[in-house]
Amino acid sequence: MSNGRDGVAPRLQPSDLRFDPPEVDEDVRRVLLRQHWGLEGSLNRLDGERDQNTRVTTSGGDVFVLKIASSSEDRSVAEFQCAALDHLAQADPELLVPRVVQAMAGERIVNLESDGVSMSARLLTFLPGVTFDSAGSLGPDALVGVGASQGRLASAFRGFEHAAATNFMAWSLDSGMVSNEELWTDLSPEGRACAAPYRERVESAASSLAGTRHQVVHNDGHRGNLLRRTQDTTDVIGVIDFGDIAKTAVIADLAICGASFIDCHPNQCAALGSIAAGYHSAMPLDSNEVDLLADLVLTRIVLGLLLVEYQARHAPSHRLTEIASELPSYQANLSRWGELDPSATTAALHHQLDTTERR
Template sequence: MTDTVAQQTEGARPGVTLGQLGLGSGRLAAAHAVMNEAEAVALARARWSLDVVAATRLATEKDDTFRLDTSQGERFVVKVAHPDEDDGEVAFEAELMRHVHESGYGVPVPELLPSAGGRLLEPVRDGAGRRRLARTMTFAPGIPLDATGTSAPERERVGEMLARLRHATAGFRHPADDRVCAWDVRHLPALHPLLDDVPDAAQRQTLATGLARYTDVVVPQLPSLRGQVLHNDFSTSNLLVDHDTAEFVTGVIDFGDAVHTAIAVDVATALLNQLPRDAARRPVPDLFAEARDVLRGYLRRTDLTETELALLPHLVMGRVVARALITLHRASLIPGNTTYILRNTAPGWAQLAWFLDRTPDEISTTFL
């Protein structure tokens, strides 16, 4: 990507509320009557004319997603948005996926299938009578990256794929691309009220300390960072891989957190997901030992400025704080989905301790 495409990103928006972030009483806080497998089969048959014989629910945070198996042995995925999801934002995600698929950068995203009516998004009524938007796409091959180990060269392939995705999304714009996303750590200070939802006093104080450091070190520099539309959730659960292929990454899925944000924020999310999950049991001198491989591959295909490299580890810390605050809050509101919501929360306490055991200046030199 050239510097002429990258734009300066705005910093944290003043006055952003939990409701705007989809928290509090907003969209991400809401449970809904889930769609069942029979509904998914009927939907795919009626709207996409697919001869579906079985549907298998896939674990998700807030929508209903199913793997579809057809009588011809083909596989597809149908995703039905949360009833409270904004139509414009769902359209943004769908159009972005199509743009990346057609970009020519070789990013293996699922291909959206037009419905029998020629639409990428189909408005439907679920069994509870609520209007929702549905989309169907090809089933990406491979196994989830969070279900397997990786070698250093494979992690470099992950970084290269993130860079290719950055190039693919660089020129994309949409009226909803500036949505306010809870997982965009530019808005981390707005999550401060969620400290009240942390039941453990020691953990609450740790998160408050991390939040204060982020506010002091990162927030003043956010307006200087380059920005564009980005995936913003390049996590191990959103990457499909195959150890026997040269590319290694065979699928990039879930554009649900895509947004126009800082390039460094996008990279920080990818690095976060390479941190050791057992740092509490097995303390490490370098929390980024494996994440450096991802960054090395990324920088082989694109660039980061010295300012971005200095802020990058602080942004990773900010994502650790955000993950704890958001997941603990949502688990308290939707107890029926706590296993999925909290699946990555516990490892974050030791990761956050690693950051706070070091001075901000020490953290800033991590990648310099």
């Protein structure tokens, strides 16, 4: 946070939450690619909350993603993400996730000095496919597949440790951000009307995570990070964006995925049950974790509203339109999920998983 003056409490800054992607000129990025990876090609900007992301397409048709981290982010975070992708390549080679591309001198991460600021850069392979952003309401089998893909990732991460795995990650459900007074105070009237009735409930759920199983997980299995082959298919073929990976509660990983895929579904409880069944088939859950799931889905939606509203106030201009477009969905999803009886939802989830195990 910035320093307080005259007794005024310090305010959150984008760098506190790592919501400050750099702006590196295209000419600098071209020199970086040429010097360290020997690459030339067309450059196209990709969205990035904390990194400046660029799709690089060579004349031969090879495609990569250049990621330049914010100067506020310690190099160890990039090292953690690279190590995680390397681990997945060994633990489950058939998982379709990005791969780290070594520079010509053998580095996985290179230093970049631009306008007197030091940053780290890395290159990843680009995964082809179509996200689930426009997939609409998925059927039970497709939702089971979604859950299974995230459970498989979590299972592959078992035993993986890294010194930076417990670094602060704003989007983790146990980060403390869902209880941050400044975020609540600065909510818009519309956001406050949606979220305030559930504040006590979600803060209690987040605090309960301390007593659950923790490990490194993907932590970001939303519709925009899971890939299918075409607009007409629903099988998950790949997973992208490992920028939010963290050592956190396993059940939170499922809740994050569930919160995204139940959005706009006509039967949200049944949809979450299908996702949970798929996750459970690859990464078995215990009863206490399932007890928390309904409230953790709510926690994810509330946290999303808090952080997206914050970003709408502070994000660089090129991201504002996209961020603003997310707010109505968060508000609608929060209202619909919050109205469900959590006890009945939890009972239905247990029944779904018990039924799945007996098959």
